[in-house]
Amino acid sequence: MPIRAPARRDWLAQVLRLGAAGSIALALPPLAGCARDEPLLRLASNVWPGYALVHAAQELGRLDARRMRLIEMPAASDVLQALAAGTVEAGALTLDELLAARADGLDLVAVLVFDESRGGDAVVARPGVRDLADLAGRRIGVEQSAVGALVLHAALRSAGLRLEQVEPVVMTVAEHLSAWREYQVDALVSFEPVVSQAIALGGKRLFDSRSMPGAIVDVLAVRREVLARHPVGLRRIVSAHFEMLARWQQADARLLDSLQAQLALSPAELKQAYEGLFLPDLVANRQWLGGSAPLLQASAESLVEIMQMSHMLPRRPPLDGLSSVEALPQTLPSADADRGAST
Structure with a gap:
């Protein structure tokens, strides 16, 4: 896979100015006769x-x-x-x-x-990268998403690094492991199961979302x-x-x-x-x-x-009616539900 050009730093530059702002029964019954009038x-x-x-x-x-x-x-x-x-x-x-x-x-x-x-999103680095501060000058694979930006921002901030001191490389999560195997990056900002897979290939966890509650x-x-x-x-x-x-x-x-x-x-x-x-x-x-x-x-x-x-939203989204409890069951399901039920 050809390596992509380093990410434009303006994608994350504003994030790095945020400072602290970045830390923000009934058993299920058998299904016969269920919801026959509802579409797929x-x-x-x-x-x-x-x-x-x-x-x-x-x-x-x-x-x-x-x-x-x-x-x-x-x-x-x-x-x-x-x-x-x-x-x-x-x-x-x-x-x-x-x-x-x-x-x-x-x-x-x-x-x-x-x-x-709470740890499922992480920065994983090669064994030669000693700690977060050692990311200076390194190529870091990261998705161009708010989550990728948040994790990278928090990791760099904890190490006292600026975005200009690293080389972000934009790639989809589907490309993370191949980039890792082909030594195209020195570290990844990724999530499970890629984090565990990269660790199994010799990577080490330097930072994760336990430091970013909520x-x-x-x-x-x-x-x-x-x-x-x-x-x-x-x-x-x-x-x-x-x-x-x-x-x-x-x-x-x-x-x-x-x-x-x-x-x-x-x-x-x-x-x-x-x-x-x-x-x-x-x-x-x-x-x-x-x-x-x-x-x-x-x-x-x-x-x-x-x-x-960080210029990831064209406009402020409406937040009214963001969530609904209509789909939540009235009681907790039981772990002892009929496990042999079928369709």
């Missing part, structure tokens, strides 16, 4: 541990493939394009991606918080009209996610096998990948999405300021 519900996502529980639910027979289709895409940009084109009704996105879509006029609503990154959040976003068109389907998907979360907490063998296969990680790497995530339960999701002061609203307001100052 299509959900798109890229590969990320926080999204993998829903895909595992489908593999384990907890979602009706006749009524719901889960589509894996190479990158979040593809998910956004599919949502904008109307070829899918729902998509797994980071909060910054949702905000960018709303700024462009796409009325998306968050109906589930999959996870908050800054990186992944959500299930839907077009607003989907809330009324697919109420049963959305509740089914969200409930399936919580059922898989309960199974994860009990180290269910079938679930672990599914996640390892999806993410191409060994058991040890899988454990490490999820250690970098906080997976909110139903109670926490209600705090994130509902009430008079949703946590997601506060995170969004801080993130909008950062994105505008």
